[in-house]
Amino acid sequence: MKVSHYFEFEEHVTGGIAASVDHQRKMLDRVGVEYTTEPTLDADVLHLNVMGPRSVWHARRARQAGVPVVAHTHVTAEDFGDSFRFTNALAKPLKPYLRRAYGLADLLVCPSEYNQDLIRGYADVPTTVVSNGVDREKLAGFESLEAEYRERYDLSPPTVFLVGHVIKRKGLETFVETAHRMPDVDFVWFGHMDRSLKGRETRRLVDEAPKNCTFTGFVDDVRGAYAAGDVFCFPTHEENEGIALLEAMAAGKPVVVRDIETFSWLEDGEDCLKVGGGDDGPGDDVDNDASGVDDGPGDDVDGFVAAIDELRDADRRAELGANAAARSEAFSLDSIAERYRSLYAELA
Structure with a gap:
């Protein structure tokens, strides 16, 4: 069996989608599935990761040639908004586009049950859930970097941290306001911060933090983030799954998340601490940096402060962190890899 495993915009897309594609290819290697990264019809299955215009064109050609098409549903209008400048304006026309694009597939691969529920409203195409997974090998030896990264960013335990692109949808205002409310605790966000792509409100929040x-910008070794951080705080409003969350759990870090549907698989008080989702009201149309999300100062900050206060206790951190690590075992690449060989075999 040979798979054409194509990632449109591969040279430009970073973050969770790029990590997912990397994970998929590692899993294909593990189960011995031959693949090419070129979009070719000389394959048994065409697997598309981002349904850009080229991918849509290749999907149409594949259907005409009788080659089964698998499409990953990394992108939804709900997840796309509130990310970078102008994404709010683009989110509305994106949905009808994605409906047509996803409708070209024979099978849609969704990273979570929440994403699957969303996608059922996009296209009448069979769906299956396959987690993006967590690459434990990427984290190997992270503990050795603790002193270096704490010193680099002047961090004292217990450090509250987050990993990923600095975007408002991920709960930026809640993160910053919680830091305001807890001046004796270090907060640090490890991840890209390209100011030219950010709306005014995002830039203001970062500048007035x-x-x-601390906002570190890109870090050369993400393991340093998991070494220096003690409590993973993830106040995101919308997420298809959350690879950084899985990484934090695999690293044995206690996690605090917003209580949204995406994280329904996590048990509050056992796998994590959850803070109520709340009703955020209308989005910030002026900022053009949101998609109906306005996580204002009163938005669950009390809950995040209380959860982090609970995790000042080292024993409680250790307990939740151990539970998180055990829960993450089901998301290891070894546990998921066989799913790809099976779904390709069913289609080919």
Whole structure:
């Protein structure tokens, strides 16, 4: 069996989608599935990861040639908005486009049950859930970097941290406001911060963050983030799955998340601490940096402060962190890899 495993915009897309594609290819290697990264019809299955215009064209050609098409549903209008400048404006026309694009597939691969529920409203195409997974090998030896990264960013335990692109949808305002409310605790967000792609509100929040809230920008070794951080705080409003969350859990870090449907598989008080989702009201149309999300200062900050206060206790952190690590075992690449060989075999 040979698979054409194509990732449109591969040279430009970073973050969770790029990590997912990397994970998929590692899993294909593990189960011995031959693949090419070129979009070719000289394959038994065409697997598309981002349904851009080229992918849509190749999907149409594949259907005409009788080659089964698998499409990953990394992108939804709900997840796309509130990310970078102008994404709010683009989110509305994106949905009808994705409906047509996803409708060209023979099978849609969804990273979570929440994403699957969303996608059922996009296209009348069979769906299956396959987690993006967590690459434990990428984290190997992270503990050795603790002293280096704590010193580099002047961090003292217990450090509250987050990993990923700095975007408002991920709960930026809640993260910053919680730091304001807890001046004796270090908060740090490890991840890209390209100011030219950010709306005014995002830039303002970063610029006006308190001294105990650090934005590192890109870090050369993401393991350093998991070494220096003690409590993974993820106040995101919308997520298809959350690879950084899985990585934090695999690293044995206690996690605090917003209580949204995406994280329904996590048990509050056992796998994590959850803070109520709340009703955020209308989005910030002026900022053009949101998609109906306005996580204002009163948005569940009390809950995040209380959860982090609970995790000042080292024993409680250790307990939740151990539970998180055990829960993450089901998301290892070894546990998921066989799913791809099976679904390709069913289609080919």
